[in-house]
Amino acid sequence: MGEIVYQGSFAAAGRALNLSPPSVSRIVSDLESNLGVRLFNRSTRRLALTEEGQVFLQRGEAILDEIDALREMMRARHRVLSGRITLSSSVAFGNELLPPAIAAFLGKHPGVQVQLGISNRTVDLIQEHVDIAFRIGVGGLPDSTLQAIKVLDYRLIFVAAPGYVSAHGCPTDLEELKGRPIVKLFTGSWGHVHTLQTPDGPVEYRVPEGFSVDAFRAQLGAVLAGHGLSLMHDYIAEPEISAGRLIQVLPGFQTEPQSVFAVYAHRHLMATRIRVFLDFIREWFKGRNTPTRGAAVPDESL
Template identity: 30%
Template sequence: MNINDLKIVSLVAEQGSFAAASRVLSVDPSSVSRTVAAVEARLGLRLFRRSTRSLSATEEGKIYLSRLRPLLDELDQAQDAAREVSRRPSGTLRLTASVAFAHKCIVPHLSDFQALYPDIALEILPSDANLDLTANAIDLAIRLAPSPSGDLVSTKLMGTVYRVIASPEYLSRSGPLSKPEDLQAHNCLRFALPEFRTRWRFRSGGDAPTDVPVSGNLIIANALSLRQAALNGLGPALLADWLINDDIARGTLVDLFPDTDCTATEFDTAAWALYPSRSYLPSKVRVAIDFLREKLR
């Protein structure tokens, strides 16, 4: 069966008439009619009911056409995927991540990415809200979570660890902070997410996790601002390692419990790359995922 003929049959069904389909194809309506008739003859069944005023699918036609359209789409995607193998990745890549993750983990590597893939135009959409990928035409999202949920396809970029930190200035004037339970007497800096507000979790060695209530008069909805508040000596904060490792190395922040696992949700958390479709992954998205996984590792 000729694929182009099948595409014409599908187009007739979508447009609702031979005339409308012929206008899309810029051909004579009689040519479209002959093509449909030839397909029907080869199939041995009638796909459409014709009259002088209307055209509608027969019962057999509805079944056939409902199965035909996804197959044609799959063929087009297979052709596009095969072509992309032989050419450099190109096009516009729209990527979203949290404001802090974009600032700390993506933007510093953009020059390397552009040197490798000069034909890819990047649109970075930093947002602390989980943007809808379909509604916002987003190709790739980076989400931080114990495990991704929903219908999106996901792949792990890197594991993440949380630490409780404070500035040397704060520690010089604060009360003792030798164990997690001491946090109850301190004005903790808290992230605005519900699970971060009221208690932090700790685990040492093989011991069972311990929940420590936390409180404080400053709640911040952005991790970069929360880090800056900690650097300014306003109190202890619970932050991801990728955001504060450099500060700990420089001594501008102190890891309060280096031998203890810390979290607000689950102890095993990660940065995940999420994208909409499992059946077809454009090369621009594939190379971006591979690039980020290599850089973040």
């Protein structure tokens, strides 16, 4: 309407809008029919707004100005990140590796708030309004509304405290583990049997009973106390190995790499803060990925 008033005729407005005069006339007629009022008084010589047309044009232009302001505000929110990101993570990964990464991200983007829920339960991203869930394996993503990117790989490795190695010696194969004290980490059905890659090929290793725990912190505490050696997630063990509090034993015997994925709901227009966070997390963990020789197997322990 504004262009018609500015140009003074349907024909001139059509040329400005790259529309034919009949098309402009039809659009106005349809709008008048929909509103139930006449917007223009028109004759072969003269075109003028009715009183209703003046009100409609004034209010319409004000609404369009508000839409433009809202659009600019949304663009500004994308330039300066703000809003909340809701995360879900399995226990060990969420406790050990995510907090430093989240803290570094918030240091760069202080306008963002992050809410992290830690649980071994598989959350429903859509129903529970979770933006990103960190999972071990993705099971082929049967839900077509979900997508995933790999964050990092990890393995289970054998470790022991220096005092344990001094007292019991360092084993050189699985046979030498028989009769030794072992700290076993398990969660439900996971953790009782592991497939190990060995110099002679893959073998099934049944972890002996003895001291069994269902929390990685209890496992780490028992191993640090010298109670026994253990199969431990490498990212839990690595800081202790670097500090000299643990030693990796049987380095030729470890599990295949498992993969941690960031799973998120597929959206045509993803909020910029979520996209930037995904890129940041992928880059943060990029340096500690190890090459994967086979498909990731879901690991329920995290």
